[in-house]
Each structure stands twice: as C-alpha cells, then as structure tokens.
Amino acid sequence: MQFWDPRIEEMPKADLQKMQYKLLKSLICRLYSFSPFYHDRMKAQKVHPDDIRELSDIRKLPFMFKKDLRDNYPNHIFTATREELVRYHVSSGTTGKPTVVGYTQKDIDMWSTSIARGLTAIGLGRGDVIQVSYGYGLFTGGLGLHYGAERIGATVLPTSVGNTERQVELMQDLEVTAIACTPSYLLHIGEVAEKIGIDIKKDTHLKAGILGAEPWTENMRKRMENWLGIKAYDIYGTSELSGPMFTECAEQNGFHIWSDIALVEVIDPKTGESLEPGEKGELTLTMLQKEALPMIRYRIGDISSVDEDVCPCGRTSPRINRIQGRVDDMLIIRGINVFPSQVEYTLMTIPEVGEHFQIVVERTGALDDMLVRVELTKESFSDKINDLMKIRQNVEHRLRNALNVAVDVELVEPGSLPRFEGKSKKVIDKRAI
Amino acid sequence: MDTKKYVIKQISIFSENRPGRLAAVAQALGEEKINILAFSIAEANGFGVIRALVDHPEKAYKKLSSLGYNVAFTDVIAVQMKDQPGGLYDIAKVLGDSGINIEYSYAYSGKKVAVLILRVDQVEDAIEKIQGAGATLLEHTVFH
Structure with missing residues (x-):
C-alpha cells in the first residue's frame, strides 16, 4: 500500500478534526478581516469569528452558491492580489456570464497534492505513463490531472481530447499505463481501438483509468474493466473547488475527501439542515486552505452521502459515495456542465428564433449528442433554404460559444x-448509462 | 414592357421534416377549396419548405397563418416549355447566357404543355430575355 502523505492520510480522526478546526478558525478570521464579501455575509448572518469555537460551529456560517460567483463576475470575490494569482480557469455559468476561478501558487500546489495522493492510492507513481485525455485549456480537467501526475513523478502524455486514432496509437507506442478522461471518452477510445484492430486489453499496457467530470455507474465500471482489462477509478471535483481533485482509492468505494484540504457536509437541500453520515443530501464543501478563492459551505448541487468510517485502505478521511443526482437541472454533456438557463439566455439574444426551446440529449455510441429544438419566428422565415440554414448555423455557433460544447440545432x-413551466419537458434525456 | 403580369405569387410554407406535415398543409388548403396547381418540397436537414402555386394565394396565406404556420409570398415566373427533348435546355440556356441565376425551379406537365416554374435572382430581366428568345411565359391570371 503506497501513500503520498502518510502522516495526513493515516492521521487519527480526532487529530484530523483538530487540524480542521484550526484551519477553519484561521480562515474565517482572515476572511472576516480582509474580504468585504465574506465580512458582509457573516454580518448579515449575525456570526462573528468568535462564534467559531469548535468544528461543528461551521453550521453557523452562511452558505455559498454558484450564483455568488456569477454576481461577482469576473473576480470581485477573489482574496488574492493580482500579483499573487498564477492562473485562471473558466467554466460555464448558469446564464450568460461564465464562472471564473483563480489560483495562487499554493492553490495549484494543494490541488496537485490532492491528485498526487489519489494517484498514489491507486498504485501509480514513477515509471508510469499517464495519458491525460481531458480537455486542456479553460477547463480544469487537463491541467489539473497534468500537474497531479507530474507531481508523483509519472510521465505525462498530454493528448487532450480528440484525434482518437492517434491517441490509441500513442497509447500503444509509448506504453501508457493509465489514462485520465471522461468515462464516455474512454468508451469511445475503446471503440475506435477495436475499429483499427487494437485490443486495449492485449495490445497495450493500460492498467488504470481515472474517470470523471460526468456521472457513471457501477455497470459501466464492470463493463470497462472487463472489456479493456483495466481498473476504473472515479474522480470528483468542480472548478469552484479547484478542479477534479478527489479520487477513489484501490478499494473503489467512495472519493477520499482529504481533511486538511476540504471539509465536507451533507445538508438537506430544502431546509439547509445538516444531515447525519450515510444520509443522502446535497454536498456542501468548505475549502480550508484555498487562498485566491475560498469557498465556505459551498453548495455544489450534487447529491450523495458521506461515509465517516476508516477506509479498509487505512486512510482516515471521510469518503463521499458515488454522485446520485443533482438538486437542479444541470446537465453534463461530454464532461461539460450545461444549464438549460444558459440555452434560454443565449436564444433570447437571437431575434430569428423564439424563446421556447427543447433540449434532447442522446448517447450515440459512447458520446453524448445534444440537440436543441427552437422555433423559427414568423418574421425570419425565408423561402430560401440557404437563409434558413444560415439561421440554424448561427444558432448552433452561438450556443456552442456559450456552452463550450457542440450542439445540433433543429428549427x-x-x-x-x-409551453409549460418546469424542466420536465424542456429537457429530454434519453441517455441510459 | 409590362412584366408585372408575368409575375406569379407563390406561397412558401416552413415545415418540419416529419410524417404528416404535408398532409396537414394539404388538408387545410382542401378545406378552403383552394386548388394546388403546382408544388415542390425543398428539404434540408430536419426541416423543409413547401412551395406551391395555388388558385387563391391570399386565402391560402390567411388560412395557413391562422393555423400558426410560417408562410411567405415569393415572386416566380412560369415558362411554357416544348414537351420534347431539349425543351428545358432552350429555357435554361437563355437564362445562363444572360447571367441570370436560377435559385430553384420545379416543373409540371400542364393540360396541354409542360410548364417550368422558376425562382430567379433577376425577375424582370429573366422575363425580358425569355420573351426575347421567343419562349412563352404564362400570365399570373392562368393561376389566380
């Protein structure tokens, strides 16, 4: 059994909680003194740093939501100076404005450390070749895994997404031992490999997949493991926390949430009340050491439960179970978060189409296809097919820009x-995963 | 030259490309006792445009609009063709030689002669050139 930070990973629970209390207390004192945003929030909630006397006092603090980032676009909520920031990442927002997140050098280090612990826990290290097939760029997946993999001394093959045949060839030629990507992209890679006559199980050295950014199931895990001859591990995270950062260990039974990095709570999404370990509710995370963009009691919107028992692998940090759904109508398309409200917002800026829409999501082969059906307005109807095609292409282009994912449009x-309220008929998700 | 009388009002209807859409349009026109003299369907991925010459275009426009359809009028011309080999060539050559582009076209075999319906980029020019070449254009009164 390998450990990256054995002192922290195996620390007795009571000591971990003491450490968490100290980190929380100093974080809250710092934010109350130096961040107008947190100061005002705490004042409004009538809570003072002096009220935080033990770890469970975190429940006195106000929640944060994705909306807070949008309302403070692009970086008004940051608590690091321009000189201290070393990186930005950008993800989709719920409306027109994207969500911008920022990092200091220490934030990048903690993020990499978190991934390094996870990769070590699944048996990777020096000598391994890790193919990072998450998108590189504004999306956190590519660079996040890249830095984590370099941290453990593995060799990174930064293929990003796309050109799948080449990815398969490189995987074979460079003796790749692990791949990090979305589960659906790994399925796609498997299909492409078969098509060009490469059996990943027999013809490559691949032994592990670090798969995340979209929901998947135990059935998919079994299928991929049998088919590709690998162990498939889930990884969890979101850009507001830093990016993908918490993986399963070799036990494949829940994401280890490193206690020195994050404090996880599960709350009833309706009442905001804290729930007991094992009870299902909305995941709420507090990032204990982030500098540029601290997240306090951040309501992620994912539904799961927490397991506080010490893991058979020996790690003492709590684990969260596989994500079981969302509290809102967010969709995940090819690993990218998409909110129907973004579609609505974008359509409202295009005069040729009405504001009503319907989203149809299907999985063709291994990959998601998203279709948006929109109504052509009377004024913009033209007898010429070319004009209509141009309108359609324009809507596709605009949606693609807003959502960061390719969209088919049907007029x-x-x-x-x-025409009715609610998401039930606005989104038709035909994917069976 | 009075070219106006040769300009024919075609109705164009936006339609989704799925079973039953043409039947719905045809039924609506039938209910209003509107006769379809010629028609064509242009299709693109997922949608189409139904184009028709009818005996009462205004009535058709009103009826279809009231049912929620996207309807538009488009000016087209109708040329009488010789119903024999080379008939289409004669007309197409005149337009091609004059630099007039055919945006789309469809034909029907009338009671006595074959007729070519043309949507061109320069309507008046096309009328003059076709007549100049000795071909016969049908007046709009033939249709409505």
Missing part, C-alpha cells in the same frame, strides 16, 4: 414546442 414550426 421547428412556431408554436410546436411544449
């Missing part, structure tokens, strides 16, 4: 889309 007759 439909005015008045033909269902």
